[in-house]
Amino acid sequence: MEKVRATSAWVASHSSHVTLDSSGIEKVAEKMKDSIPKVEWDFEGIHYFDNGPLTVQYLFVLDALNFCFWPDKEMSYDHLAAGLKEALLIDKSAFDADRLQKYTGPDLRKMLKWPRPLPLEDERVRLMHEVGFELERSFEGKASKLVESCDKSAAKLVALITSHFPGFRDHTVYKGHQVFLYKRAQIFAADLWGAFKGQGYGEFKDIDSVTMFADYIVPAVLQQLGVLKYSPTLSNIVESNREISSGSEEEVELRACSVHAVEEIRELIHKKSGKQVLSVELDLWLWAFGIQCPSLQYHRTLSIYY
Numbered sequence: 485m486e487k488v489r490a491t492s493a494w495v496a497s498h499s500s501h502v503t504l505d506s507s508g509i510e511k512v513a514e515k516m517k518d519s520i521p522k523v524e525w526d527f528e529g530i531h532y533f534d535n536g537p538l539t540v541q542y543l544f545v546l547d548a549l550n551f552c553f554w555p556d557k558e559m560s561y562d563h564l565a566a567g568l569k570e571a572l573l574i575d576k577s578a579f580d581a582d583r584l585q586k587y588t589g590p591d592l593r594k595m596l597k598w599p600r601p602l603p604l605e606d607e608r609v610r611l612m613h614e615v616g617f618e619l620e621r622s623f624e625g626k627a628s629k630l631v632e633s634c635d636k637s638a639a640k641l642v643a644l645i646t647s648h649f650p651g652f653r654d655h656t657v658y659k660g661h662q663v664f665l666y667k668r669a670q671i672f673a674a675d676l677w678g679a680f681k682g683q684g685y686g687e688f689k690d691i692d693s694v695t696m697f698a699d700y701i702v703p704a705v706l707q708q709l710g711v712l713k714y715s716p717t718l719s720n721i722v723e724s725n726r727e728i729s730s731g732s733e734e735e736v737e738l739r740a741c742s743v744h745a746v747e748e749i750r751e752l753i754h755k756k757s758g759k760q761v762l763s764v765e766l767d768l769w770l771w772a773f774g775i776q777c778p779s780l781q782y783h784r785t786l787s788i789y790y
């Protein structure tokens with residue numbers, strides 16, 4: 485995760501379309517320095533949880549598919565989380581490694597009770613197959629084995645996931661430099677930590693190394709809070725819902741500057757109050773705030789990474 489932090493900082497210091505506003509950062513840090521409003525991990529009550537390895541399998545499948553809901557106006561993350569939960573409640577073997585490799589688009593649609601093709605449906609199916617195949621090949625078919633082999637280190641978990649599962653390799657090249665964001669790999673570690681309340685499969689001695697998860701909601705929240713400023717051209721593109729291509733300068737800056745901004749907020753809170761807050765906690769608060777704000781205008785990129 486050091487690579488995520490360092491390369492995001494590099495983007496922020498070379499960016500052309502997005503800038504960090506120190507007065508916005510100051511305002512947010514000041515507001516949060518005494519206490520960050522606590523957001524319960526499953527505040528919406530939509531996730532599967534049985535305190536055991538099946539929950540780990542569920543979360544891994546969930547985070548393999550946790551991207552790009554916006555092309556369908558009615559679809560959201562909640563449909564995915566709740567739909568996969570429902571599938572497991574009906575059939576505990578629904579996410580066995582061999583089954584994962586056989587799902588088709590219509591199967592997935594049926595599972596999520598979705599009446600039309602899902603956004604990026606072919607990619608979602610391909611990634612389910614990839615997860616099933618590699619879990620079977622290297623981890624006895626079980627995401628819990630993958631987690632157990634990481635010695636309670638979130639950094640090791642992210643490294644292991646990204647080395648085994650190409651679909652989680654959320655990195656790109658920006659102005660000639662490789663930039664790492666690893667949104668879905670990191671959110672899997674955070675979901676384990678949140679679901680298992682830092683115990684058992686959710687115990688990570690280095691949870692403080694996880695950064696925020698660079699999606700399309702949090703950058704928009706940071707902009708609304710005055711932490712991020714967009715160039716007039718970028719503002720115009722976002723406001724008019726025009727698509728931004730994956731890997732473009734604008735897109736990388738939106739994501740990387742968000743990671744860096746959350747790190748700056750966290751450092752400033754520490755300076756002001758001596759408190760060590762986690763980027764994961766800041767992220768969850770910002771994200772929960774964002775999804776409750778229907779007028780939020782976010783950037784539109786077709787991506788399998790977030």
Ligand SMILES: Nc1nc2c(c(CN[C@H]3C=C[C@H](O)[C@@H]3O)cn2[C@@H]2O[C@H](COP(=O)(O)O)[C@@H](O)[C@H]2O)c(=O)[nH]1
Pocket residue numbers: 524525526527528550551552553554559560561562675678696697698699700701702767768771775790
């Ligand atoms: N930064 C950040 N991004 C997050 C999440 C989550 C869900 N985490 C939940 C898990 C347990 C807790 O209850 C968490 O709240 C989803 N996303 C991203 O949002 C976007 C979906 O938005 P919409 O189209 O409105 O549903 C999409 O890019 C998705 O990948 C998060 O926590 N942080």
